[in-house]
Amino acid sequence: MTKHKVLVVDDSVFMRKIISDLIKEDERFEVIDTAKNGLEAVDKTKRLKPDVVTLDIEMPEMNGLDALRLIMADTPVPVVMLSSLTEEGAKETIAALEMGAVDFVRKPSGSISLDLFKVKALLLDKLSIAVQTRVSKISAPPVVPRPIIQPPKPLFVDNKPKELSEKTYGGRIERLVAIGTSTGGPRALQQVVSALPEHFPAPVLIVQHMPPNFTKSLAMRLDSTSQIKVTEACDGDRLQNGVAYIAPGGWHMILKKDDMGYKIRLTKDEPRSGHRPSVDMLFDSLLPYRELKRHVVLMTGMGSDGAKGMQALRQAGALSTIAESNETCVVYGMPRAAVELGCVTHQLPLYQIAAKLTELVTQDYHSKT
Template sequence: MTSMKKLLVVDDSAFMRKLITEFFKGNNEIEVVGTARNGLDAIDKVKRLQPDVVTMDVEMPEMNGVEALKKIMQDTPTPVVMLSSTTTSDATITVEAISNGAVDFVAKPSGTISLDLDKIKNQLVEKVVAATKVSVTNLKQISKPTIPVAKPDSPEPVKTVVQPKNESWQKFKKKIVVIGTSTGGPRALQEVLTTLPKNINAPIVIVQHMPAGFTNSLAKRLDQLSEITVKEAENGEILQPGVAYIAPGGNQMTVRKIGMTKTIYIDKTSPAVGGHKPAVDVLFNSVAEMTDLDRIAVIMTGMGADGAKGVRELKRTGNTRVISEDESTCVVYGMPKSVEKTGLVDRVEKLENISTAILGYLE
């Protein structure tokens, strides 16, 4: 029988601590071994109780969740799932937390003290269980370069897959970069986007699995750190080289052709696909219809298989190069693994080499 994983619940509200603890009663994988009322208390109890995973409220007195997280990741690295309200300030702090080593987050349905927290019970339990299986070494904070520059050529890709013989790759043809990622994605995107040069000659369109209210904060943070422009995508805008467009959380995003231009289409009414909204497959399938573009598709860390069907469609309909993140740097080796299983991946690269691989296909 597999031993139970230990969970520490951190929240300044006694009601919330009790409710979250109740969520795991009867769970055959997770055992709550303690609770903490603020960040300082959390740091002490992580050292004493040595939990396998922590749930951490964002806003707390004495020391907030982000400051506690930084200290925990520095002294006793442990997977942490943040709990956040969807206010603008909390969204900004949550994105900062993820950039500092949090595995994932769950948005509280109705503010700091959510009496209806049971609405996200299944989601929280799923993410806590998943967090016990992540690579703690890959949760370390990524450095934040003041002036990002492209990395030097990497010696060799980790793996290379030979292209189909009938596919050509022409330097003069217009290109688009499409990226899909999930758990661990914000830090992976930070590593990749901050090392792309301002004059990159292609637009970059991104699906990061996130709920509504958080992708704008993510885009703003990445924009501050990058030479390229990073923004939350808006309906109807024309794709421009040197700009990265992040799909707004809670919406499906596609690319459409209008005349000779390519534009963003944001669909608020379409349902989730594979449980995701936005979904990587939805974006990739729309780009597959752009037969006048060569495509560079990148799949990075994340749970599940979103992106695998889209990669098949991209390869079927036109010139496409596929890069997947190597297992050794993934926080969760789910999405890259599913794409590699298609046999259509051209390069499997460690995270720090992905930007170089992208630029190699654009030269």
């Protein structure tokens, strides 16, 4: 059996040994070398051509983010980041994922902690996924014009929360978009959500497989680059048009309805298909609400979470079901599962999804405004 070649990058001698020893215990991998900073990482990636790189973020001379940027621009290779549990660590990890890193593994505590053994299974799992992914040189996607949508004239005084007031508007919830994604998702979401136009006439519910804390940083990052409002969902949030809600790590997000309208419920129910949050949990919760014009999207990710939920929604009258096409997926798993179930109405490359969503969601909107 041919082993996958791994380059381990960390400024700590002790951590380089710990990580290398963990990887060597799996017969699928071999550590071909180590590097102590970003400069060495860039040089050795170019010379040794590893199948996958584990990359620390905080390092002297050149940090992990700068090294990742150079690697992805010159000699792209699957990269798994090693992330701290701090808020700043989460922000840097989100930045790394947007720059092309495949995934990340959290350091349980400090950079020389023996607790890293606790994440051995996770590290090996991420490496096995990484070597199956498609990476390419980072380049700008094709430019797709963003349509301008005028908000409807208010029929009543909208007492929306002040923190959401700048990017949102009131009005009846008649349409809804639900998106599910996993490996490669942060970069995909950046491209799709940031391209949605201001006054997008629907709420957007998003499940991204990601641990606690990181979903908050993801929401903050997307909000800073988007015309619509993006927030990490809270239990009891009332849906508003022009707001994207990201399921918090460790919680399922489902849709509920009461006399006041639609709201978000967060639950600690058992993981589904190994995930919490689960895309299928979100999609299944949308089934009763046939009065909503529902649009469902599955993007890059390992496994099949969301495929059965998409099929059920299609059978329950969802207006559109969109799967990211193989050509742009980092991992063509979740979308492929939906395609194989025959429930996909549109297969699109990533750079066309936002425009298609806008077209579909707004096709009956202008006739009412």
